[in-house]
Amino acid sequence: AIYRGRCHQTCDRCGLYYRCSTSFPYAHPLSVHLQVPLIARAVGDRGLVSQLLGPKFGAFLVCGSLGGKSIPGLAPLVSIKQVYKLEYVNANTKVFGVISNPVGHSKGPVLHNPAFRHTGYNGIYVPMLVDDIKEFFRVYSCTDFAGFSVGIPHKEAAIGCCDEVHPLAKSIGAVNTIVRRPTDGKLVGYNTDCEACITAIEDALRERRIANGEASHTSPLYGKVFVLVGAGGAGRAMAFGAKSRGAQVVIFNRNYERAKALAQAVSGKALPYECLDKFCPENGMILANASAVGMQPNINQTPVSKEALGAYELVFDAVYTPRNTRLLQEAAEAGAIVVSGVEMFIRQALGQFKLFTDGLAPGDFMRQIVLEQF
Template sequence: MDSPNVLFTAPSAGTKNATLICVPIMGETIEKMKIDVQKAKAEGADVAEIRLDSLSNIDPYQDLTALIQHRVLPLLFTYRPKWEGGMYDGDENKRLDALRLAMELGADYIDVELQVAHAFYDSIRGKTFNKTKVIVSSHNYQLTPSIEDLGNLVARIQATGADIVKIATTATDITDVARMFQIMVHSQSMVKRKLMGNSVEEGRTNMSSGYIYEEIRTEVPFIGLVMGDRGLISRILCAKFGGYLTFGTLESGVVSAPGQPTLQDLLYLYNLRQVAPDTKVYGIIGKPVGHSKSPILFNEVFKSVGYNGVYVFLLVDDLANFLRTYSSTDFVGFSVTIPHKEAALECCDEVDPVAKSIGAVNCIIRRPTDGKLIGYNTDYVGAISAIEDGLRGKHNGGSTNISPLAGKLFVVIGAGGAGKALAYGAKEKGARVVIANRTYDRARELADAIGGDALTLSDLDSYHPEDSMILANTTSIGMQPKVDDTPISKHALKYYTLVFDAVYTPKITRLLKEAEESGATIVTGLEMFMGQAYGQYENFTGLPAPKELFRKIMEKY
């Protein structure tokens, strides 16, 4: 089975994360490579991978000598052919000769593809190469194989005599990464093994997968990475599950494989050095998800207060499948964003009454006592509080006992999870609520549920029953990269006294810019983001939210 329920548990707590950070060096000249290795050293890398296939011209002896003799970091030499995803398209003997030469000159590591590994080892048998470690690698740019096939692949690589096993696959779904974590953890407990099948003749049963392995007690370090945006967590959480090495680039976008984060992100966004086997994993579930500022906020707060957690991006296609797959106690809490907030309600074992009334969940906690998933909604408090503050500011404070929303006509754009939260919150505060949505039936359904009215989005431009209305956009219209989009024409904004936009990338959307120009008070999505984050932090940790710290962090971004 490719996505078993309980896959893995991290190695014993208390051991320090020893995962190395390697920077791929892909300059077209040796001079550029030397500069980039120096930069990698200065920025905190442990290893530099010299991608010889990126060089426009190469004089093997002269160039390798220049790099190795003056190295400031341990060097890993890779000469990747096109048939394995690299750029080299020349004579195979010359390529392998260069790797043998790197060993003779004292390279710290070389990377040899599994397809040629046996022949390569035959060519160096009996020779001594100053303890150069040989990484034998396999790359799959289409998919991530089954557990059984990954286990067989590990055994094949180990059988070559590899000093280090490297497997890189591709994620078609984020649950693919779980299989890599399982292999990574098992590589430490059953470290050099031969797949025996599903019988119980000899060997020891792998209790998570059902396969039988013959154990050989020779430890071989394991590099397991899953490429692509859906595989990003493999590059961070390998530090938790015992991976030997991960890759981080010097510059954003200049990658040697799809989905590589930057060195700076590994060190300072994800605090990779502090990720340990007992580190709790949190994340933002969404599609898209890369725009979210939640990882920046939560990771910096965790680090500042000394909380042992890491918060990651989780690009999820099927929420139920994700939660079934990552069901171990290592994964303890999730924020939920578009388009999964309503589905999250159905995926939880228990749902907070407010979230149930709203019909959407934006925060999921795995209860440590029994592993059950508990759903909450913190969106409505964050958004409604920010809107009330905006109205009180405009009306010089007013009464704190009666909400400034009482009696107001409150127009909500969107009938999804965030729309439901705002509609519920506004109704609770005494507002008259109208739902505007592209699909009228969805708007009508939500309006009926809370006792309001419904419109189509196209009706909104001519909707003017009264002045001084409130407008709240809860859709992704206007979010990066489509920053020129807006859900309503500028001429219609003059009838609103306050306009709120849940989008916070960019902070000032076209909707907010035009609303301000039309004389309305504006409330940014960042205010809602902060408010809902306070509640999520308290659910995640059981601790009071350090609100001033949250605000100080977000002011930097």
């Protein structure tokens, strides 16, 4: 039987979350009294999670699309078999996911699912297209939903959804990881973006220093002008990280008020977005793009003109889809050290995996997947 219900309630038996109109109350009694097995599946992009979690909640059948093509609400058969491996999902499987909007670009599933299996952890990691994060956590209160990556645009609002927030995440004002504590079910928020991007930049600078025979114990960011584009969740993490290393943080953001508020929080400086290309107080600065400019599908966009890139020793781009953004290509042509958002992605994912599983992340394995597949 195929029932195309459109509701906004949760089934406490199957854990599925139905959004839209009101037919769920009719579907639920139907499933209770039905003499034959019934698979309920939400459709569209928001319904994908119901398809992928079917086996956890007792479904004996899962559908996938053919030809590697993703259809809204239906994952390609090839990823059901190779990424999610739904044949291993059972009632004890812990559910993790990325809460974001949009969510289709996230590489989390292709990284975390194989890492779960590599370490023998019974978990699944799914994309969760979420509009309203508060409503999401109200509905997904079941302890089986054990942990979440938080993406665009929810990182700041996620703080208000947590019962406890790690001090670093609290000072940053953004959470990118939420773990449901097994002992009491409380939601605890963390930020793994901050150390991920700052250590990626530091390691690249140190490599250059060592090659030049200039090794030092202090952070290579100490005293540097750190030009930050973007003041959203990722931008806040970078601003606090750069400040913690003694850099002078200068922030440019499309929304100037947001830049000013962040600059004040890190004792930095905010300048109007239009001045970014002309900003050149010295050579050898660090540029970090934490805005969504250049992200798929807008891959021809770049936040800084090629001509202005000569002033930077290192250019980092948080955008990781595509891996080699226009900004990074032009920065390399201008002679800068370039650090891809993929490096940050690997490091923040390792941090998340440790928090999710309360154990060590398989670093080499996860790095290999990212470098092979992204």
